[in-house]
Amino acid sequence: MPRLSCWLIRSALVHLALGFTLGGLLLIHKGVPLHPALWRLLPAHIEFLLFGWTVQLVMGVGFWIFPRFQRSRGNETPAWLAFGLLNLGVWLTGVGPVVGAPALVLFAGRLAEMGAVAAFALHAWPRIKPPGVR
Ligand code: HEM
Numbered sequence: 001m002p003r004l005s006c007w008l009i010r011s012a013l014v015h016l017a018l019g020f021t022l023g024g025l026l027l028i029h030k031g032v033p034l035h036p037a038l039w040r041l042l043p044a045h046i047e048f049l050l051f052g053w054t055v056q057l058v059m060g061v062g063f064w065i066f067p068r069f070q071r072s073r074g075n076e077t078p079a080w081l082a083f084g085l086l087n088l089g090v091w092l093t094g095v096g097p098v099v100g101a102p103a104l105v106l107f108a109g110r111l112a113e114m115g116a117v118a119a120f121a122l123h124a125w126p127r128i129k130p131p132g133v134r
Helices: 003-031 038-064 077-095 104-125
Strands: none
Touching: 003 038, 003 077, 003 104, 038 077, 038 104
């Protein structure tokens, strides 16, 4: 497995663990109210599981198994950029509301996530090809 896939999939697993933990806390809180401020964790739960886990896992596996050019995976720089931007975006958008960050921080997080998608697409686009095509 390429190094970037290891980073993406390990990071995805960390977000899965964090997201499920927050989800579990929220679920308990619905039955046995713990603290009213706990609902501020909901955006982090959603962000960690939708982008941090699901999208990041797909990117990690995609980077690994999409068709290659002989042995090369093409230009890997945008894919590494996508890894950085996705994690930055998930934390700005997910943890921002927990710490009461201004709306600009959330907006920057969304921009980072969109940048991650664009960068990953830039990397993956030439690799979406039938077998044998160079
Ligand atoms: C991949 C897995 C998951 C994803 C993508 C996910 C996503 C979401 C989303 C989008 C919401 C907001 C729903 C809404 O506002 O209508 C939500 C709410 C919630 N999730 Fe999850 N979730 C996942 C797994 C879990 C797990 C494993 C738990 C519990 C252990 C959990 C507990 C909750 C709770 C308690 C809420 C709040 C429900 C409410 O508004 O009353 N989630 N989740």
